[in-house]
Amino acid sequence: MRELIDQLNYHNYLYYTLDNPQISDAEYDRLYDRLVALEAETGVTMPDSPTRRVGGELLKGFDQHRHLARLWSLDKAQSEEDLRAWLARVERLVADYNAKHPDEEPLPPVRFAVELKFDGLSLNLTYRDGELVQAATRGNGVVGEAILPQVRTIRSIPLRIPFTGGTIEVQGEAFMYLSVLEAYNRTAAEPLKNARNAAAGALRNLNPQVTAERKLDAFFYNVGYAEGVSFADHEDMLQFLRDNRLKVNPNVRFFDSIEDVLAELQSLERRRSEFDYLIDGAVVKVTDMRTREALGYTDKFPRWAVAYKFEAEEATTILKEVNWGVGRTGKLTPVATVEPVELAGVTVQQCTLNNLGDIERKGLKHALGTRIYIRRSNDVIPEILGKVTDEQDGGEIPVPETCPACGSPLEWRGAHLYCPNRLGCKPQLIGRITHFASRDAMDIETFSVATAEQLYDERGLRDPADLYELTMEQLIGLERFGEKKARNLLDAIEKSKHRDLASFLYALGIPNTGKTTTKELADHFGTLDAVMAAEREQLLAIPDIGEIVADSIVTFFRDPVMLDSIARMRSHGVEPHAAERKAVPASGYFAGKTVVLTGTLSSMTRDEAGKRLEALGAKIAGSVSKKTHLVIAGENAGSKLAKARDLGIEIIEDEAAFLRLLEQEEAGASASD
Template sequence: MQELADEIAAHNYQYYTLDQPTISDADYDKLYDELVALERSTGVVLPDSPTLRVGGELLKGFDPHKHLAKLWSLDKAQDAEDLLAWNQRALKAISDYNAKNPEAKPLPAPRYAIELKFDGLTLNLTYTNGRLVQAATRGNGTVGEGILPQVKTIKSVPLTIPFKNGTIEVQGEGIMNLSVLEKYNATAAEQLKNARNAAAGALRNLNPQVTAERKLDAYFYNIGYTDGGVTFENHEEMMRFLRDNRFKVNPYVMYCDSIEDVQKELEAIAERRHTFDYLIDGAVVKLTDMRTREALGYTDKFPRWAVAYKFEAEETTTVLEAVSWEVGRTGKITPVARVEAVELAGVTVQNCTLNNMGDIERKNLKHALGTLVKIRRSNDVIPEILGKADDEEGREIIAPTECPACGTPLEQRGAHLFCNNKLGCRPQLIGRITHFASRDAMDIETFSIMTAEQLYDDCGVRDPADLYDLTYDDLIKLDRFGDKKATKLLESFEKSKSRDLSAFLYALGIPNTGKATTRTLADHFGSLDAVMNATAEELTALQDIGGIVADSIVSFFADPVIRDSIARMRARGVRAEAEQREPAVPADSVFTGKTVVLTGTLSQMTRDEAAKKLEACGAKVTGSVSKKTAFVIAGENAGSKLTKARELGITVIDDENELLRLLGEK
């Protein structure tokens, strides 16, 4: 049986990965049928048997999987100017590293690798001692969803590999080829809209047999983690390792010695993009040298040594059929254009973005209902209307005066219309509850907008605090709720009570604040009460918090409804405590009692991390330079704050190693 499994795996590799079949389909079927017969007669199925690729039983749900190494997003270059700016930053970082480390071997002049940016679903595969033991989605980059049974159905994914020295994580993209999609739709009862959604939907389907029916493929392009069994000097070595271990690597990988050659190649790819049998939405440019990658490091979100070059958005024309007005969780009323369905960059477009009435008027769409309009997919993601395609006069788009959901008179605030009925407007309440439960907020597993709607309609949930009053008896009576689902949701509510202060503040949905701002608030104030009682002056002293954001925060926590909701949640056990701070360094630090401003991008830590370290030294970190400022810490691309510091004669620290020495870390 093992010999048969190995022989079939070798033929699969030749056929699905190399596209060089070595036996006929009939001979392959004989081998496969022989293995199936042996498995039936013995009752034994080997863990790497190719028969496991057909998909097993329906799964109950996806389990979270923590990646061994973070899966990073990529910074984006929208045009040649952005690409050159990225390259200049990389060149400067290389030059600075070589200047500051004269004793080390100099980093080489940059060499670039160009790869296609596939439009599917990111996969992270874990192999231990040569065997595939886990497969997961990207998730938030740190935790994804385990989808091993689904990934095993992809025949170009090896179940075992020759490399058996420890554990590695291999990253790639699950895709559906366009020719496969066309063939599938020719006989399918329910047609698939596009290849991207077909691949993502199949890999996140709880029935692996559905995944198998889609006949997905995958390309691999990175080793994200190893436990020491293998190292690489450059990108070429990594690609060779992947190929040697039977991973399917796209035949297109181009290497260039200059950014000018990179630009030419990107233009060539853009012209050829529609000849590929799969969707791409750009290309990825990477520095090839691994020491350089390590030296340049990462920002909070992106590697500094790579960038995604996005192709220009495609445009087409279609008929603007209607405009509906949707209510968001903040009460903002947003127009959504419904257009006659049209294919654009491999996706069927039916809805398009319209920001507000001012946007409609600027684009000359006020009298455009029923006429041809030009649309494009902005960065190949969000469809937007550019304007009318001709001078034909259509029906008028009329802005509502009352909330389309609850009938409350609308208020014009700036460019947008708002419904102020925040306690009685259904979509606002459902939106706030859904946001509260989302992954980056309270991370309540199994929760969705459909759950929020059920709880609103059948359990009287009107506020996030109401979630913690729900009982098993409340949930078990709901449609599609059985014992397991009700119990798991209650466990998720309980688990969410230990989420940290930053996540809790984000979950509250404070207007004009996002994850970065709530992290800043949590790190600086250290407690929920301190944040709730902060003044506008205290808030504007913080990094990247201006007057508008400060006023939003103060107004939000002054609302008695919000305070009552928070009090109820705390009474139910929601802790919302700040993460433990690092131990304070000796009080005689040069920064003790001094006002410090951070500007630019640091290479060895994030600005938030630097601010934490400075505050632990007794410094006051602020967002603006004044005569009271004692030090300005200047990273790469420092701007007006650095200029002002020099004008005022303020001490500037622009050497990160010197900063670390002053912090007591070197």
């Protein structure tokens, strides 16, 4: 069995990674069938057996996987000027490092790698002592979804690698070849629209058999975590990946000058349609590993790499009609329907327009039935650029005077139309209830827009408080609601009664407030009653809350309808609680000060710095005002630093001095404890 597995995995490598098969399909099948027979006879399946690649059992759900090393996003450059600005920052930091470390070997002149930026689904594979033990999606960069059974179906990914010296994490991109997509669609009962979604949907399908049917592939380009191995430069790392039978895209190029890099980027953009997979740009990286370590990271991005985004693809189509949709706040948004058109691998049929001003600015007021330009900004959001001709030769886009959902007369508020009928307009009510139940709000699992519409139509649900009056009998009688689904929903509603105060305030949908403001309210006042009773002056005393937000909060909690809704929730046991707050020092340099962090810190993220400052009694604000006591300015600080100077606010621009002060205060706080 061991010999068969090694032979089969070797031939998989030759076939799927090198495109250089050395045996026929029939010979491969004979070896494979022999292994299947032996596994059935012995009842043993080894961890790296190729028979594990196609799973047959459905998974109950995805577990979370915490990456050993963070998966970073990439900063973007969309022009030659952007790329040269990135290089200027890199070269300045390299020069600064060399000047500050005269006793070390200087960092070498900057050399570049240019790789394709694939448009699929990011993968993070974990190999321990040579064996593939985990595979995960990128997730938020720190935690992803564990998808090992699905990834096993990608035949170019080795289940065992030669390197057995420790644990490593390798990053790459799973994708579907365009030719594979075309072949799949020729016989598929439900054709797939594009390769990007086909790959993502396959890997996030709970049935690995579905993943296997898509015949995905993957390219690898990074070792994010390495135990027992190190690399001198990017070329060294890529060779390590190749040596371990991980598929590396052949279109990687290395250059010594930015001029050559730009020429390569232009060439790739011209040739993007020649590749048998989707790309949306290229990635430019500094090759030397010592330099990467010296450059470090911002809050979100490595300073040593940048994604060069190609121009969004454009097309022309016919504007068929424009309808106005109503959101939970009552705002109307025009949505354009166009004749279907293929754009960057996706069939576009609808485009969002912001408001009437956007329609007029783009010369679309008389464009119905005419040909228009559309673009997918960053290859994602369909956008109408304008008419192909300047003539006003099309039908006029209608601007409603009454709400298309409830018939109420509309109101202009600034640049937008609003329906004022917040208690009788179905889309508003459904939107409000759906928002209330969403993950960042009350986190009522299994609740969806479709559920909200069904309960609105069949059970008279009109207010978030109505959720807490639902019974098993009411739910079980609904279509698609069995006992299990009804019980799960009721349990989720019951669990939501004990959400934290910040989430509850966000769930209420107070105008002009988001998650940051509701957290500040919860932290400042501590109880729901205190928030509801807050006067305008009390609210204005909170950093980042200005007059418009303060007025919105006061008005909201004086509204009899909202007060009745909250009272009903509380009568059913909804008791939002403030998050536990650790005791913070009452004295010290930072205690009681409102601090704004701006720019980039090299020693830590702004979020980490903020938490350390809060532990010392500081309040962290997002904007500079007269209430700000101190501004910590890192690299590339901009308008906030300028405003702080104008207002005469204390500023710390020396990161080393800030770090010394921070550590000194932390040591003092620990001693007093």
